[in-house]
Every structure is written in structure tokens, then in C-alpha cells.
Amino acid sequence: MKYLILIYSNPKSRARWEGLTDAQRMEFGLAHMAGSAALAESGELIVSEGLVDQALAKRVAVRDGQITTTDGPFAEVKEYLAGFQLVDCEGIERAIEIAAQVPDAAFGEVEVRPVFDMSILDL
Amino acid sequence: MNSLEHILPAVEDLLRELAPQVLGVLVRHYGDFAACEDAVQEALLAAAVQWPSDGEPANPKGWLITVASRRRTELWRSDSARRRREEIAAALAAPDPEPASGVDDTLTLLMLCCHPSLTRPSQVALTLRAVGGLSTAEIARAFLVPEATIGQRISRAKQRIKSAGAEFTMPPAPERSERMVAVFEVLYLIFNEGYTASSGSSLVRVELTAEAIRLTRQLHDRLPDDGEAAGLLALMLLADARRPARTRPDGTLVPLAEQDRGQWNAEAIAEGVALITETLASAPIGPYQLQAAIAAVHDEAPSPQDTDWLQILGLYELLDSIAPGPMVTLNRIVASAMVHGPQAGLQQLADVAGEPALAGHHRVDAVRAHLLDLAGEHEQAREAFRLAARRTLSLPEQRYLESRAAR
Numbered sequence: 045m046k047y048l049i050l051i052y053s054n055p056k057s058r059a060r061w062e063g064l065t066d067a068q069r070m071e072f073g074l075a076h077m078a079g080s081a082a083l084a085e086s087g088e089l090i091v092s093e094g095l096v097d098q099a100l101a102k103r104v105a106v107r108d109g110q111i112t113t114t115d116g117p118f119a120e121v122k123e124y125l126a127g128f129q130l131v132d133c134e135g136i137e138r139a140i141e142i143a144a145q146v147p148d149a150a151f152g153e154v155e156v157r158p159v160f161d162m163s164i165l166d167l
Numbered sequence: 168m169n170s171l172e173h174i175l176p177a178v179e180d181l182l183r184e185l186a187p188q189v190l191g192v193l194v195r196h197y198g199d200f201a202a203c204e205d206a207v208q209e210a211l212l213a214a215a216v217q218w219p220s221d222g223e224p225a226n227p228k229g230w231l232i233t234v235a236s237r238r239r240t241e242l243w244r245s246d247s248a249r250r251r252r253e254e255i256a257a258a259l260a261a262p263d264p265e266p267a268s269g270v271d272d273t274l275t276l277l278m279l280c281c282h283p284s285l286t287r288p289s290q291v292a293l294t295l296r297a298v299g300g301l302s303t304a305e306i307a308r309a310f311l312v313p314e315a316t317i318g319q320r321i322s323r324a325k326q327r328i329k330s331a332g333a334e335f336t337m338p339p340a341p342e343r344s345e346r347m348v349a350v351f352e353v354l355y356l357i358f359n360e361g362y363t364a365s366s367g368s369s370l371v372r373v374e375l376t377a378e379a380i381r382l383t384r385q386l387h388d389r390l391p392d393d394g395e396a397a398g399l400l401a402l403m404l405l406a407d408a409r410r411p412a413r414t415r416p417d418g419t420l421v422p423l424a425e426q427d428r429g430q431w432n433a434e435a436i437a438e439g440v441a442l443i444t445e446t447l448a449s450a451p452i453g454p455y456q457l458q459a460a461i462a463a464v465h466d467e468a469p470s471p472q473d474t475d476w477l478q479i480l481g482l483y484e485l486l487d488s489i490a491p492g493p494m495v496t497l498n499r500i501v502a503s504a505m506v507h508g509p510q511a512g513l514q515q516l517a518d519v520a521g522e523p524a525l526a527g528h529h530r531v532d533a534v535r536a537h538l539l540d541l542a543g544e545h546e547q548a549r550e551a552f553r554l555a556a557r558r559t560l561s562l563p564e565q566r567y568l569e570s571r572a573a574r
Contacts, residue, residue: 046312087289087320090312132312134286160562163359 046090046132046159047139049146053126057152075147083131083142094127130159178218181227182211183381186300189231191272194335196262197239200279201325204297206239207231211300229264236261273298274389275337277382280324281349284331289324290353291360292317299378309375310360351399351455354383358403362410376407394450397442398459404439405462408432420567424471436466454490457482476505493524497534509542529558533568540571549574 064072076094083089101116101124129146133139136158143154186207193203210231224230240261280294295301295309303321307314338346361375380403387396412426443459450456461482468474483499496519504512516538520531536551549572556568 084315084319085323087292087316087318087323090316132288132310132316134288158560160565161560162563163561 045135045139045161046130047136047142048157048159049129049131049139049143050125050155050157051127051129051146051148052123052152052155054123054152057148060151072147079145079147080129082145083129088131088133088138088142090130090132092127092129095125098124178215178223181223182214182231183300185228185231186211187273187276187298188271189228189235190297191276191335192232192262193235193239195272196236197243198335199243200335201322201329202239202242203235204325206235206242208296208302209238210235212302226264232262232264271389272335273385275335277350277386278338278343278346279328279333279335281346281353282328282331282333283346283349284327284333285324287353287356289320289327290349291356292320293324294353294382295357295378296321299382301378347393347395350386351395354379354386355399355403355455357382358407362406376403376410379403380407392450394446395453395455397446397450398453398456401439401443401446401459402455402462404435404442405459405466408435408439408466414563418563419570420563422567423465428469431466436463439463440467452485452489454486457486457489461486474505476502480506493528494530496522496525497528497530501534501537504538504541509538512538513542527558529555529560532558533564536568536571 061069080089080092083092097117098121099117101118103114103116103118105112105114126148129142131139131142133142136156139156139158143149143156146154148154189210190203190207193207194200197203213234214227214231218224218227276298277294280297281290285293292306295306296303301309303318304314307317310317337343357375358379361377361379380400383396383400383403387393387400390396408431409423409426411432412428412430413421415421439459440463443456443463446456447460461479464475464479464482480499480502483495483502487495487499500512500515500519503515513535516531516535519525520535525531532551532555536548536555539545539548539551542548552568552572556565556572559565559568
């Protein structure tokens, strides 16, 4: 079963981050690396990435065949995606366990979303 | 990297048939499962390259044993400098390329790959590689994950087997039946992974259903008196027989009642029905046999209206008593509704919907929608179909449920 683990950044988690010492930030970064390495080692990791600041985001839309882009930051957005992991593991309980290991879970919340499967109920 | 799928089907079939036998010979001789398994993989890849151009050797199994032994010795030498003196010379001698016939290690290998120290995904990956003879790349493509993920899963599984002290022997009798349950589950998982793949992606996926049927057939051949091995094979044949009618070309789902039964595979149905009929008459009953029997009743009905729902209901009640589970409960309720009417089904659904295993289960809404529709409550049915569509974990099911909500 595949699950996407979404790490969000919001004003509260950013305030926590800003209050950290350099040593604590180093520890946080190392915990991220160790977490990804452990998932790779267990054969459950598909991909794990962090995302740059949303000020660098571009929104893309196509209207009447024309591509238009809008540059971030987007004033209305209070919470945005800061990183994600795609894992393939035994089930939702294990996915929650993995999400709880993400260092950001101690700051704010980390979301687990099941990826669609192709199963069919024979009715 | 080369892989088995690019070569002639006949060579591929032969290599996959020989893979567990060659591995069994090596493990018996050298003992170290992990290194032997790697060596056999390399021998299979070498054969896949050489045989199509140089021709198949006179003794294919002997060729593979010799090449794998040589490779295993190279692997051993490369990491054994520090313990060179400890190894006895005999271990370096290659095993006889023509081992005594009648020794068959496939079953022992299956049991080892389904060792309880491994997670289910690891058991599945290791079984496909060590018993099925598939390459890591092929397994990764079949499960739509990176090759590194599967490679790591397999090497970790082998480490775990080693640290658990698992031996390459049949487990003692009390453990054996428990281990067989794991073997059946792993084979059925492989089958379902292929069975549920959308038609769109099937082009790039190894035929996992065919692979599961092949492995289960091997298991049944080796244990002809095991009713559940026969039941599982029959279940796979009877379910797979409906596959051509089960999805539209765009991958959307066609429910059982709307399938063109002329597209069902009559040969597979005949084999499955004969197998389950014979097994039910001779073996102690088990959950796979019951599921096969239910599939047989569906497959034998010339039209949905001719389905013997009373018999299906009886079989589900039996299944519910020996192997209860949320899906069994839901299917029993559907069968009950077909016999006693949709209102009876809706009442039963309301009675069980709060049980922990079913509370919030996405398929409860789908079944409720189906029964409301049968009861003529179309507006409520549409609402339930919409709710089910939002909660399902399956993409083809969501498309189907949305289309029902819009009907």
C-alpha cells in the first residue's frame, strides 16, 4: 500500500522553527536524513523531498490554450507544503508510525494520505 | 540490465520453472541462502543473454547449477579473506550438476520466503524472486515502485531470515500449517495485485496473475491432497476467467451483473469448477475452497438472473463461521438481499455497520448504495453512491460509483 506523507508549514510551526538554536536546527536536519535513510533501508521509501520556500512557487494555468503563470508568495496561503514522503508499506498503521518519525510531527501536524489502489469490489 | 522478459517465452518459462530447483540444489550444498539466491539470479540473467544466441544447453538445469555455483564461489571468495581458513575445502566443490531426481525444494523455498520474521511486502518480493525467478527490476515494475526499493526489501528480508536462524528445511508439523496460511496469503496477494491492475498499466507490468496461478499450480502439484492449495488454485482460475469482461478498454469497471458472459474464459471455468467439485468432495473444508465454490456458482450462471443466490448465501454463511472478516460480512449481506430482498439486506447492514471492523469502511457505503438502488430508493441510492465514491480507496471503483451516482 502506498501512502503520501505531507509535511505542512504554518505560522505556528514557523514560529517554533525560528525559536530553535543552530544546534537544534542541525539536530532537526540530521533527524530528517536519518529518517529517510531508515526508510530506504527497510525497503519502504519511494521518494522523500523537501520543498523550497513558497515565495519561489509558480502557479500555472492554461486558458484558451494560453499558459499563464502567477508568482508566489500567495498572500492568502497561510499553510503550505514544505515536504513530502511517498512510502510503500504494509498498511495505514505502519504509515502512521512512519509519519510520527518525521521530525516536523513534533512541531505541527503531518498528514497521511492513502494513494488510490486499483482494487475492485465484485458486486 | 537484461531481464527475462525480453527473451523468448519458451526460454523464459523454462528458466522460471528451473529457478527454485537450482536454488534448492545450491542452498542444500552451500547452506547460505542469501548468497546462493544472488548467484542463481545472476545465472538466470546469464542464461537469458546466452541461450537465445548460443542455443539452449543440452542440460539446462545442470548449466544453471554450474554457472550459479561458480558465481557463488566468486561471491564467497570476494568477502571471505578473513575467514578463509575456517571454510572447509569441501564447500568449494561445486554440487553435482545432475542431482538425484525426486528431490524437490520448491515447497521448502516457499515456506522460507514466507518466514514469520518478514513483513508481507517482503514475503511477496522474496517469493517472486527466489521461487518465481523474476528479477528485481521486473518485480519493481510490477508494483510500480523504484528498483532500489525492491532490491533493499529483498536484501533486508534475507538478512532477517539469516538472523532469525531460519533453516532450509521443512518446518516441523505444528508450524507447517501456520506457515502454509502465510504461503496462501502471499500467493493470493500476488494474484490480486495483478488482477486489480488497470488495463492501461498492464502493458508494462509482468503478468502477476499468471505468475500467481503458475506458482499456486506448482504448490497444488506438490500437495495434491491439500484442499486449500486446490481451493486457492480453483479460486484464482475462476476469478481470472472473468477478467476479459471485467473492465472496459479505458480501465473502468463493469460489475458482475453487467458483464458480457460470452467473454468469460470457458476453459478456465471448466478447470476451476472440476477442481473445486473434486476437492469439496474429498478434503476438509477451508476458506479458499468456499470462496472458490462461490466463484464457481457465479461462473456457472448463464445470466445474472440465473444465479443461484440461495446457494451463494449458504456458502457465505459457512465462510462467515469459519473465517469471518469485514468483506465476508458485506458479501453475505449482498447475497442475503438477493435471496430475501433489499430491505432485509439494508436491515442487516444497519445492524453490523457499527462493528469496529466495518465502522467507516468505505465499502459499507457502496453496499448500502447498491441495496437502496435495488429497493427502488433511487434518490437515497445516489446520495450513498456519492458518499461511497468520496470514501473509496480504489480509483476504478470511484469512477464506477460516481457514474452510478449520476445515473
